[in-house]
Amino acid sequence: MEIRLRSEFTEDYRKVETLTREAFWNVYHPGCSEHFLVHEIRRTEAFIPELDIVAERDKQLVGHIIYTRSKVITTPHCSFETITFGPISVLPAYQRQGIGSALIRHTLSIAKQMSFRAIIIFGDPSYYRRFGFRSASDFGITTADGQSFDAFMVLELYEGSMKGISGVFQHDPVFNVDPEKVAAFDNTFPVKEKRPGETLVGLPGGPSQSAR
Numbered sequence: 001m002e003i004r005l006r007s008e009f010t011e012d013y014r015k016v017e018t019l020t021r022e023a024f025w026n027v028y029h030p031g032c033s034e035h036f037l038v039h040e041i042r043r044t045e046a047f048i049p050e051l052d053i054v055a056e057r058d059k060q061l062v063g064h065i066i067y068t069r070s071k072v073i074t075t076p077h078c079s080f081e082t083i084t085f086g087p088i089s090v091l092p093a094y095q096r097q098g099i100g101s102a103l104i105r106h107t108l109s110i111a112k113q114m115s116f117r118a119i120i121i122f123g124d125p126s127y128y129r130r131f132g133f134r135s136a137s138d139f140g141i142t143t144a145d146g147q148s149f150d151a152f153m154v155l156e157l158y159e160g161s162m163k164g165i166s167g168v169f170q171h172d173p174v175f176n177v178d179p180e181k182v183a184a185f186d187n188t189f190p191v192k193e194k195r196p197g198e199t200l201v202g203l204p205g206g207p208s209q210s211a212r
């Protein structure tokens, strides 16, 4: 069945938040906050509308990816612009059919055309390495508290684009979600049972917030 990728429109917003909630619900922890995160990201200056893409199948929204501007602080007075995707969601019934990969590959191509130089994310390396992501530690890039770990990854959008760039990664403050605001937002959706999550690794906006 054919997948259609297109920009997200304002009238898709609630449907996309619902599909994000369905994709993340109870995956990393009881409930999820990613639908709230998507809602908030669109209102920030860090939001990149050209990289806000939905996947449709049979005229139904089944997947979504969203990007924000981020940076690597290279010296006390300098930074290097990067971008970050996440949350990325595919409705459970449509997972493992190539839709997530299609959303990623399509937006990598747009990001290159827009002359962005690199993408930095937090996510499962076994999934993201296939797109060319490498460990942030290969580039000397750390989190604010000096950490580097497998789930923290960088993709150069053209060869050598991160050469000589090292420092501290900083994503937009929108990822520091307030649990009370998440709960209030979630109350506007139909009730769903919360159960302990099964996975611990996530992407920015996810369980570790820094890694989603």
Ligand SMILES: CC(C)(COP(=O)(O)OP(=O)(O)OC[C@H]1O[C@@H](n2cnc3c(N)ncnc32)[C@H](O)[C@@H]1OP(=O)(O)O)[C@@H](O)C(=O)NCCC(=O)NCCS
Binding pocket: 023, 024, 027, 088, 089, 090, 091, 094, 095, 096, 097, 098, 099, 100, 101, 102, 123, 124, 126, 127, 201, 202, 203
């Ligand atoms: C992650 C997600 C967007 C992938 O989309 P998808 O359409 O299911 O993925 P694709 O069909 O393109 O790719 C399937 C492959 O990815 C792997 N994969 C899917 N989700 C994965 C995950 N969270 N971690 C690691 N691998 C994953 C599958 O095992 C499969 O591997 P294979 O090709 O070796 O068999 C989707 O599964 C999803 O929405 N998950 C819940 C929300 C979430 O966790 N989002 C991202 C957090 S990393």
